[in-house]
Amino acid sequence: xxxxxxxxxWQNHRPADHWQHWLADRLTELxxxxxxxxxxxxxxxxxxxxxxxxxxxxxEAPDVVVAHSASAVLWLHAVARGTPGVGDVERVxxxxxxxxxxxxxxxxxxxFTAPPLDFTLPGPTLLVAGDDDxxxxxxxxxxxxxxxxxxTRLLPGAAHLDLDAGYGSWPxxxxxxxxxxxxxxxx
Numbered sequence: 001x002x003x004x005x006x007x008x009x010w011q012n013h014r015p016a017d018h019w020q021h022w023l024a025d026r027l028t029e030l031x032x033x034x035x036x037x038x039x040x041x042x043x044x045x046x047x048x049x050x051x052x053x054x055x056x057x058x059x060e061a062p063d064v065v066v067a068h069s070a071s072a073v074l075w076l077h078a079v080a081r082g083t084p085g086v087g088d089v090e091r092v093x094x095x096x097x098x099x100x101x102x103x104x105x106x107x108x109x110x111x112f113t114a115p116p117l118d119f120t121l122p123g124p125t126l127l128v129a130g131d132d133d134x135x136x137x138x139x140x141x142x143x144x145x146x147x148x149x150x151x152t153r154l155l156p157g158a159a160h161l162d163l164d165a166g167y168g169s170w171p172x173x174x175x176x177x178x179x180x181x182x183x184x185x186x187x
Contacts, residue, residue, distance in 0.1 A: 002177075
């Protein structure tokens with residue numbers, strides 16, 4: 001059994017049709033321990049509150065973290081600050097992190113703008129993003145993958161990998177959760 005922590009992004013109220021909900025259900029059906037919390041105030045989140053919540057969930061010792069959108073950037077803040085437990089996670093999947101210029105446009109999430117990317121991620125991390133993500137117009141590889149030196153998979157036409165882009169079920173994210181060598185594909 002593997003313990004998974006799945007973290008949603010800004011304005012996500014964990015709709016049942018979203019790939020994260022789908023993933024949590026599939027992993028649970030397979031007998032894994034899954035934590036998929038509703039983070040406080042998803043429409044107007046506080047970075048400090050979300051970091052406190054993340055620290056609480058990391059104390060439960062998840063093996064794998066899957067973070068989408070603003071929570072992908074949340075993870076980077078946690079690593080930069082040395083939040084206890086980040087180094088104990090076996091592997092991390094960062095999905096569709098928004099870029100700093102996009103976050104700066106929205107007062108509700110401006111404080112989530114990534115910290116300086118001058119740190120090393122503590123364990124195996126993979127970045128997956130759409131090659132046309134409107135929330136990362138400069139591209140996730142340039143914004144995060146290259147500066148952090150982490151492998152990046154760009155999915156053609158996947159946009160923000162959310163419901164608007166057609167990501168309800170997403171079999172390849174489940175495959176990666178079960179086997180870190182699995183390849184990512186668009187839906």
